Amino acid sequence: MLRKIYLLFATVLISTVGFAQTGTLKGTVLDAISGEVIPFANVVIERNGSQTAGTTTDFDGKFTIKPIDPGTYTVKATFVGYQTYMMTGLIISANKITFQDLKLSSGIQKDEITIVEYKKPLIDQDNITGETKTAEEIVAMPTRSVASVAATTAGIYQRDEGESLNVRGSRSDATDYYIDGIKVRGSLGVPQSAIEQITVMTGGLPAQYGDATAGIISITTKGPSNKFFGGAELESSSLFDKYNKNIFGLNLSGPILKKRNDDGTKGNSVIGYFFSGEFRMVDDSDPSAIGNWKVKDNVLADLKANPFRPAPNVSAGFLQNAEFVTMDDLEKVQARQNVAQKRISVSGKLDFKPTKNTYLSLGGNYYYNRGHSYTRTYSLFNSNNNAESISNTWRVFGKLTQKFGNQEADDDESASIIKNAFFTIQGDYTRNEYTTQDDSHNENIFDYGYIGKFKTYKQNIYDFGEIYDTTRNTYFTGQIHSGWTDTLYTFKEASINPDAAVYTSKYYDMFEDYGMTSYIDGYGMDGVIRTPLDLQGVGLRNGERSQSVYSLWYPFGREYNYYGYSYYSQSTFKASGSADIKDHELSFGMEYEQRTDASWGVNPVGLWGLMRLLTNKHLTQLDLNNPHPVFDENGIYKDTVNYDRLYVAEEQAEFDRNLRNKLNKGKVEWIDVDSYTPDVFDLSYFSADELLNDGGSYVSYAGYDYLGKRYATNKQPTFKDFLTETDGRGNHTRPIAAFQPIYTAGYLQDKFAIEDLIFNVGVRVDRYDANQLVLKDKYLLYDTYTANSSKARELGSLSQFGGSHYVYVDDLENPSSIVGYRSGDTWYDETGSEISTPDVLITAAGGKIAPLVKNSTAALNGDLSTDAFKDYDPQTVIMPRIAFSFPISDEAQFFAHYDVLTQRPPERSNFNPTEYYFLEQNIGGLLNNPDLKPEKTVDYEIGFAQTLSLKSALTISLFYKELRDMIQVMNLPGAYPGRYMTMQNLDFGTVKGLSVAYDLRRTNNVALTANYTLQFADGTGSSATSGYSLANTEQPNLRTMTPLSFDQRHTISLSVDFHYGAGKDYNGPVLFGKKIFERAGFNALLSAGSGTPYSKQSNITQEAAFGINDRSTLEGTLYGSRLPWQSRVSAKINKEFEIKWNDKKNSYVNVYLQVQNLFNAKNIINVYRATGNPDDDGYLSASASQNEINTTNNPESFVDLYRIKVDNPSHYSLPRMMNLGLTISF
Secondary structure, eight states: OHHHHHHHHHHHHHTSBOOOOOEEEEEEEEETTTOOBOTTOEEEEEETTEEEEEEEOOTTSEEEEEEEOSEEEEEEEEOTTBOEEEEEEEEEOTTOEEEOOEEEOBOSOTTOEEEEEOOOOSSOSSOOSEEEEEHHHHHHSSOOOHHHHHTTSTTEEESSTTOOEEETTOOGGGOEEEETTEEOOSOOOOOGGGEEEEEEEOSOOOTTOOSOSSOEEEEEEOOOOSSOEEEEEEEEOTTTOSSOOEEEEEEEEEEEEEEEOTTSSEEEEEEEEEEEEEEEEESOSSOOTTOEEEEOHHHHHHHHHOOEEEOSSGGGOEEEGGGGOOGGGEEEESSOSSOOEEEEEEEEEEEEEEETTEEEEEEEEEEEEEEEOOOGGGTTTOGGGOOEEEEEEEEEEEEEEEEOOOTTTOOOGGGGTEEEEEEEEEEEEEEEEEEEEOTTTTTOGGGTTOOEEEEEEEEEEEEEEEEEETTTTEEEEEEEEEEEEEEEEEEEEOSSSHHHHHHHHHHHHHHHHTTOOOSSTTSOSOOOOOSGGGGTTTSOOTTOOOOOBTTTBOOTTOOOOOEEEEEEEEEEEEEEEEEEETTEEEEEEEEEEEEEEEEEEEOOTTHHHHHHHHTTGGGSSEEEEEEEEEEOTTOOEEEEEEEEEOOOGGGOOHHHHHHHHHHTOOTTSOOOGGGSOGGGOOGGGSOHHHHHGGGSOSEEEESBOTTSOBOOTTOOOOHHHHHHOBOTTSOBOOOOOOBOOEEEEEEEEEEEEETTEEEEEEEEEEEEEOOSEEESSTTBSSOBOBTTSHHHHHTTOOTTOOTTOEEEESOSSSOOSEEEEEETTEEEETTSOEESSTHHHHHHTTSSOOBOBSOHHHHHHTOOOGGGEEEOOOEEEEEEEEEEEEEEETTEEEEEEEEEEEEOOOSSOSOOHHHHHTGGGGTTOEEOOTTOOOEEEEEEEEEEEEEEETTEEEEEEEEEEEEEEEEEEEEETTOBSSOEEEEEEEEEEEEEEEEEEEEEEEETTEEEEEEEEEEEEEESOSSTTTTHHHHHTTOOOOOOOEEOTTOOSEEEEEEEEEEOOOGGGOOSOEETTEETTTTEEEEEEEEEEOOOEEOOBSSOOOTTSSSOOOOOOBOSSTTOEEOOOEEEEEEEEEEEEEEESSSSOEEEEEEEEEEESTTOOOOBOOOOTTTSOSSOOSTTTOGGGHHHHHTSSOHHHHHHHHHHHHSOGGGBOOOOEEEEEEEEEO
16 A cells, blocks of 8 residues: 555656546456456457457456547457457547447357447547547548648648648747647658647546647657568649649568567567658649749840840930830749749657556657748749758657556555556657758859959049148149059950849940940940949849839849748657546646757848948048159159058947958059959958948848857857857857747546546646746836836925836936836826826827936947846746536536637747847837747637537537637837837637537548537737737727638538448449459548638728738728638548458558549639739729839730739639649558
C-alpha cells in the first residue's frame, strides 16, 4: 500500500501539470450469453501486429488501458473456458476515452477465435466537440490538405481548398496544430502516408491544451509494426492540365529487434521503426479558375530588343513600348508563370519497449520547400524575376512513458484505490529556417541592382574674380576655380542583370540616334550623355529599377529587391501523468517552452544609391585656404587659380573610409562608385547607423548583428547595448536581441461520474513572459513626472491627481504652467476635466505635445535611454474547464461545456528598438507593441445527440463565445516625441451558432456525414490590422460591433463514401464471373456556404492601380454587404487490385482519380467594394475617369492593361484540378 502511494506521489512530483497526446480504452468483459461479468480476464491491445499494452479485469469485470498512442488497434480478450475474443479496427483518439465492452463465448472448441470488427459508436460518451479522421478516411478523401480534412468538421469556415481555417467565428491564428504532441511552428510537413489520424477539436478543449482560443487540430503519425511492410505512391496531374503536380511517396515499417518467446520463437518487437517520405513538384500550386494573362513570348522579345520609342515631341524624351501593348499582344495561360515548387517531406519514428511498462519513442519530421512566389504586378511582363523562397523545417522529439504496478499479478487491496498510474516525459525541438532571394544573385547583395560600369568625366568650373594667397602674400586676379562639372558619362553594359541593362544600353543608343541635348549646357544636340541627369530615370543607373507601366504592371527587368533569412526555434519540455483513484481519473502535467525568433534582411538594390550618397560626402567643398595659382614653365602667372577638394573629417562616412582603404585611395581623391564592379564592395564597409539611415533602413534584423551574423541563443544583446555599444572606431553597432518569449503552463483535470452524469473538470494555469523590455507608458519615450511629484506640485498640479497621472506643460524646455494630465488613455485639461483628445494640450504647448520630462535636454536632443522602459510583466491566467454529459437513454445524450481559453499575442509583439530610436523620423508609423497581453475567449456549448437508427445519429449543438482582448491597431495622438500607431488589446467579439451533424454508418455500401452550421460572428475587428485605415486617418479609437469578414452565416459540408467490399462482402455486379467493382468506389465531398461580408463604398476608386492615393467613402454600414454563395464538389474514385505473389505473400495496388472542384465552379471569394463585382472596379466606365484615361500615352493600351489587371485571379476560387494516382502496398 505504501509503495503504491509513494509511486503515485513521485508521479505527481515529476509531472505536476502538463500535456500528453494519448487515449484510453475502458470497458467490461462479459459472458456473451449470460451477460455476467468475467473477473480476472486478460485484455491486450496490438498495433501493427505488436502487443503494446495489456491489463486484467477487476472483480467487476472492468478494465482500463492507458496511456495509448492514438491509432487503430486490435483488442484481444482471453479467459479460461472461453474462446479468444478479437476485435479489429478499434480506434483510439487523442485525449479521449474509447468505451468498448468485450463479450466472450464459452464452448467446447476453445481454440477457435471469435473475430469481430469494431464499430465506432454513434454517440461518443467522452464528448469533445469535433471529429477524428482515421488514416483510411483521410486517404479516401479527395484532398491532401490537413486543413481541408479538418474543414469537413461542423463549425469550421474555409474560404477555399487548402486555405487557413476559422473555427467557430474565431480568427485563423487562434487555432493551433500539433504533430505527435508537438506544437507546430512553420509548415506541417508531414507526408500523407505518415498520418495515422487527425483529431479536430472545435470546443470543450481538455485542460491539457492551452495557448489557443479557437480549436486544436492534432495529427498523430503512424508507429512501427511487428512485421515489415511498405508502400509507394505516384500521383500526377500532367495528363490533365498545365499545373504539372507530380508526387512520389514511400513508406516503410518493421521491427529492428524482437524478443524471444519461451519456446524460442520470435515475439513482439522491442525496437521498431516507421519511415515515410514524399517528394512533390508542381508548376502552379495555387491556380485560379479564370487563368492568368501574360505577354506573348515574341512580343516580350521585341520589347527587350526595343524598350523605348521617342515621344511625339522627341525633345521630351522616350516612352516605354510596354505602355503601347494591347490585347493582341497578350495571351491567357492556365498556370501562373515561374511559381514552380519542389517539396520534400519526411517523417520517422523509432519505438523502444525494453520492459512491459516502459516505452521510449524517438521521432521527428523534416520539410524542405524551394520555389518562387507569385507577384501579381510582375506576372504580365516580368515573371522571371519572381522571388525565390527556401524553407527548412525540422522537428525532433523524445518521449518516455513509465507505467507503475502490475495489475495482473497484484492482489493487494490497495489496487482498488490507485490504478493505472503512469507518467510521460517529452522533450521536443523545432527549427524553421527561411531564405528569400533573387535566384540569380542569392547572397551576392551588390549584384542586385547592378546595371554596368559608369564612368564620370569631370572638369573644373571657373568664375572671374580675385583671391588673396596668404602663403605668397599676393592677390591673384583671373579665372578662379569655383567647382566641378560633368563632361561625359559613359556606360559599359554588364551581364549580371541583362534585362535591366537593356534599358540603359538602348537609351544610350537612342540618345545618340536622335541627337538629344544634354543637361550640361554648351554642347548642343550632339547626342552625347554627359551627366546622370541625362538618363531622366528612363535609362537606369546602378541601384535603379524600371518604371511601372501606368502604375498597373512592372515591365521586364525589374529585380526583386530583398535578400534575407530568418531562424525560428522552439524548445519544449513536457511532463504529464495520470492515475485512477477510486472513481476519479486524475491527469496532470506541466509544460515549459522557449522560442527564439531571429531574422536579418537587406534591401540591396538601394545600396548603390546609398554608396553614391556616402562616398565623397566629405569632399564637396573647395579648400579655399590653399589656392594653387597656375604658372607656366617660366614662372609667369596664367590667370588661373585652382583649389584642391577640402577634406572635412567629421563629414567622412565610415563607408567612404573603408572603401578608400580597399581601393588604396587618398583621402581627398574623388571616387566614382559606379565605375567599380560589385565584387569590390562589402556590407561591412558600412556602419550600422549608415545602414539604418535615420529610420529609412536598408537592413532589418533581430538576433543577428547588422551584417547578418547570428548571436548565440544564450548571448543576446540588451537595449543598453543598442544605445551604447561601439566598435573600435567608435561607430555604434546597434545590436538587437532575438525575440525569446517564455511560456509555461500546468493543468489538473479530474473525470468522474455521479450516477449517470459524467463530469470532466479541469483547471489550467498559463504564464506568458515576453522576456523583453516594454515602455513604462506607451505615450512616453522619456521618463516623465507624475502629478504627485514635487516638480509637478511646484507648478501647481491638482491635488486629486496622483502617481498614475502624467503631467503636460506649456514648454518642454522651460515649463511655466501645467496645461493638462493623462492617466492611461484618458486625457484631462488643466482644470481636471476629462477631454476626448489631447488637441488642447498640443495647442497650449505651441503645436507639439510637451510632457513634464525629467531630462528635457535628452528629450530635445533625442538621446533615448533605458529610463522610460521596464521589464515585461509576466501574465498569469487561470482557466477553468468544465464539461459534462448525461445519457438520457441508451440512444440519447445531453452534453455541455464551459471553457476559458487564452493565447499569447500572435503577432507584432517583439521589441524593436529601432522603432523607438527613429520615432521622430517615422511620425504616424505603425510600431510593434512588446507589452501586448494574451487574448482571451470564453466558450459555452450545450448539445444533444440522438441515435436515429442502428446506423445513424444526429447531433445538435448550440454554442456561444466571447472574444476578449483581441489585438487591433491603435492610434496614439499626443505621444511624445510624436504620434504613432501600435497594436493593443482592444477588440471584442461574440459568436453565436448552431451546428447540426448527421452521421450514417455504412449501409448498403454507403457511408455519409453531413454538417450544417448557422453562425453569427460579430466583433470590432476581423484581424489585428483591420483597423489600420481608421487609425491612420487619426480618428478616435472607436470600437463598433459589425459582422466579421469571415462570418459565413450558413456552412454546409457533405461527405459521401460509396464502396464495394471484397469476397463474401461484395454485392456489386458480376460480369463474366468477375466482380468488376470489387474493392472499388468513390468518395465525394460537397462544401457550400453563404457569402462573407464586405463594406460597400459609394465612390469609384482606381483599385487596379498601385501608388494611387484614392480614399474610399463608406456606403451603408461596415460589412453591410455580402458575397454570393459558393460551393464546390470534389471526388475521388478508386479501384484496388490484389496481387498474389505466393500463398503467403500478396500486395495491393490502388488506382485512383482525384478531382477537386468537379464542376469547375468559379466561386467568387472577393469583389470590388464600389461595384460588388470581382472583375470590375467601375473606373474604366466612370465619366470622371475619361479625361484621365485619354491623357495616357496610349488610351487603348491603358484600357486593355487595366481591364486584365482589374480582373484579378485571386478573386476566384481554385479551378477544377485532376490527379491520377497509384499506390502499392507490400
